[in-house]
Amino acid sequence: MILMEDVYKTYPNGVAALNGINVDIKQGEFVYIVGHSGAGKSTFIKLIYREEKPTKGNIIINEIDLSKLKERKVPYLRREIGVVFQDFKLLPRLTVYENVAYALEVIEETPKGIRTRVMEVLEEVGLKNKARFLPAELSGGEQQRVSIARAIVNRPRIVIADEPTGNLDPETSWGIMKTFEEINDKGTTLIMATHSKEIVNTFKKRVIAIEDGVIVRDEQRGEYGYEV
Numbered sequence: 001m002i003l004m005e006d007v008y009k010t011y012p013n014g015v016a017a018l019n020g021i022n023v024d025i026k027q028g029e030f031v032y033i034v035g036h037s038g039a040g041k042s043t044f045i046k047l048i049y050r051e052e053k054p055t056k057g058n059i060i061i062n063e064i065d066l067s068k069l070k071e072r073k074v075p076y077l078r079r080e081i082g083v084v085f086q087d088f089k090l091l092p093r094l095t096v097y098e099n100v101a102y103a104l105e106v107i108e109e110t111p112k113g114i115r116t117r118v119m120e121v122l123e124e125v126g127l128k129n130k131a132r133f134l135p136a137e138l139s140g141g142e143q144q145r146v147s148i149a150r151a152i153v154n155r156p157r158i159v160i161a162d163e164p165t166g167n168l169d170p171e172t173s174w175g176i177m178k179t180f181e182e183i184n185d186k187g188t189t190l191i192m193a194t195h196s197k198e199i200v201n202t203f204k205k206r207v208i209a210i211e212d213g214v215i216v217r218d219e220q221r222g223e224y225g226y227e228v
């Protein structure tokens with residue numbers, strides 16, 4: 001569950017990125033965050049995984065009140081949240097297998113357990129046969145699949161994707177959306193910021209539109225709603 005109550009974020013340079021956000025996202029929902037460039041989408045997302053802190057207001061993630069979360073406990077929160085970026089952010093010198101294994105929290109995992117889990121997620125994203133490849137040897141869509149595998153390897157309850165198809169062609173983006181739907185079907189909450197009218201209007205989900213740091217629209221099975 002993700003709950004925000006009257007959340008404001010002003011950056012140190014004085015830019016007011018969010019100006020009173022109220023939102024309630026239940027476990028298992030699939031939500032698009034839409035809005036013009038600079039509207040506050042990335043800031044909204046960064047507040048969820050504690051990359052940024054709010055200037056004012058309450059944020060509760062999976063029963064954790066972030067205002068009361070001690071710095072040393074932040075890793076516990078991060079374990080519950082997988083993040084996927086537009087530019088993949090893979091480690092270039094590690095293989096596909098190593099990129100995913102590296103992200104796996106190795107608590108109580110035997111080497112065999114690690115191998116089983118990594119191969120399981122690589123199969124889930126359709127990359128089992130590319131385990132030994134380096135990121136540079138993969139297409140953009142395949143690299144994004146590695147980053148999705150890395151995001152889900154710890155079985156987080158929430159997956160956040162900030163413009164995940166921004167660098168991909170439409171056909172590849174479609175495949176990525178199918179993978180996100182499969183992850184969501186298993187009960188994982190999915191939050192995705194996007195500028196893609198085609199995706200939002202094709203794969204119908206809840207749509208939250210942000211303008212100048214406030215939510216101006218929140219619809220179940222909504223439309224993209226902007227001209228592109």
Ligand SMILES: Nc1ncnc2c1ncn2[C@@H]1O[C@H](COP(=O)(O)OP(=O)(O)OP(=O)(O)O)[C@@H](O)[C@H]1O
Nearest residue numbers: 011013015017035036037038039040041042043044
């Ligand atoms: N670290 C930062 N320091 C100062 N200002 C920032 C910072 N990050 C974002 N901003 C400002 O906050 C506002 C909202 O930015 P944000 O990145 O959240 O928008 P966005 O909707 O994600 O945009 P885009 O679609 O272009 O990614 C913008 O005016 C931006 O310049």
